[in-house]
Amino acid sequence: MIDLHLHLDGSLSEDDFKYLAKLNNIDLGDDFPNNIYVPMECKSLDEYLERFDLPVKLLQTAESIEYATYSLVKRLCALGLFYAEIRFAPLLHLTKGMTQFEVVKSALCGLKKAIKECDYKIDANLILCCMRHASIEENLTTVETAHLLSNDKVVAIDLAGGETIHPCSYFSECFSLARRYKLNITIHAGEATGSDEIMRAIGEGAVRIGHGVHLSLDMFSVKKVNNAKITFEFCPTSNLQTKSLKTYKDVPLRQFINKDIRVTINCDNMTVSNTDCIKEMAIMVKTFKLDKREVIDIYDNAINASFTSEENKNKMRSIMLSAFDGSMLERLNLK
Ligand SMILES: [Zn+2]
Numbered sequence: 001m002i003d004l005h006l007h008l009d010g011s012l013s014e015d016d017f018k019y020l021a022k023l024n025n026i027d028l029g030d031d032f033p034n035n036i037y038v039p040m041e042c043k044s045l046d047e048y049l050e051r052f053d054l055p056v057k058l059l060q061t062a063e064s065i066e067y068a069t070y071s072l073v074k075r076l077c078a079l080g081l082f083y084a085e086i087r088f089a090p091l092l093h094l095t096k097g098m099t100q101f102e103v104v105k106s107a108l109c110g111l112k113k114a115i116k117e118c119d120y121k122i123d124a125n126l127i128l129c130c131m132r133h134a135s136i137e138e139n140l141t142t143v144e145t146a147h148l149l150s151n152d153k154v155v156a157i158d159l160a161g162g163e164t165i166h167p168c169s170y171f172s173e174c175f176s177l178a179r180r181y182k183l184n185i186t187i188h189a190g191e192a193t194g195s196d197e198i199m200r201a202i203g204e205g206a207v208r209i210g211h212g213v214h215l216s217l218d219m220f221s222v223k224k225v226n227n228a229k230i231t232f233e234f235c236p237t238s239n240l241q242t243k244s245l246k247t248y249k250d251v252p253l254r255q256f257i258n259k260d261i262r263v264t265i266n267c268d269n270m271t272v273s274n275t276d277c278i279k280e281m282a283i284m285v286k287t288f289k290l291d292k293r294e295v296i297d298i299y300d301n302a303i304n305a306s307f308t309s310e311e312n313k314n315k316m317r318s319i320m321l322s323a324f325d326g327s328m329l330e331r332l333n334l335k
Helices: 014-024 045-050 053-058 062-079 100-117 136-148 168-180 195-203 219-227 236-241 253-258 277-288 292-305 310-323 326-331
Strands: 002-007 083-088 123-131 154-160 184-189 208-211 231-234 262-265
Touching: 002 062, 002 262, 002 277, 002 292, 014 053, 014 062, 062 083, 062 100, 083 100, 083 154, 100 123, 100 136, 123 136, 136 154, 136 168, 154 168, 168 184, 168 195, 184 195, 195 208, 195 219, 231 292, 236 277, 253 262, 253 277, 262 277, 262 292, 277 292, 277 326, 292 310
Parallel strands: 002 083, 083 123, 123 154, 154 184, 184 208, 208 231, 231 262
Antiparallel strands: none
């Protein structure tokens, strides 16, 4: 199984929190562990994003970042994933003097160590997030960092953070540099904002859209996303918590499938949202009565849109079919 949209800082386990708190001499607060999960009655994306303050505080040294990445890949493999793209914003991890390059290098160390220990049953790559609240200079450094490490499991650039702060076109300079470096681009858009922001993201070179649930399904927009072969990274539970959508039934999965729009199901944040990508798919199967063929099509979309080589994609296609065994079918609500 595959997760294309997963944030490192939103996916530390309770044990990770305890270990990193001790390592960094940081108090987890009286309401730990409740303060690491977001309640369903969370009011907005901004309130949701506050849940990242504590994990980000814990991830300010090379040792901590390496450990967190290592632990996440190990847990993903134990969950039954064979591929994941893990994202985070290196510019949020500089308070103790590391450079963005050093931050990403330490994440790569943890990532590779875990893949090796998992006997290569899982592969994982990194996506570096630019942040909407950060300066253009800081975000340009993120793009430069991705370029320097693009041969070393850094596969794309993203733009994350409060969507209403700036439209993505505010960061055009960053995306044009990313395009010049031939970096893949995915952008969070159409979660707290509407279809216009999705169109702007495509204009900036995004081939994948994080969330995008508010895409208008008029003829013009559908033609535009399908002609550009855009893939959408849905993260249902997270959308309910940020009040982007009211219920699971409001996830426009059926509508997207009916219009032949490429859509994938992901987790966003394992801890903050208290979920994983298999649970998210199981919820979609139950809500929309998806059959096995439709679930395979959604995973196929994920493989096709993954930022990895054709050779790896072919390998994943054969692994995927054999992964639909008895226990996995049960976990996906297909049995
Ligand atoms: Zn996200």
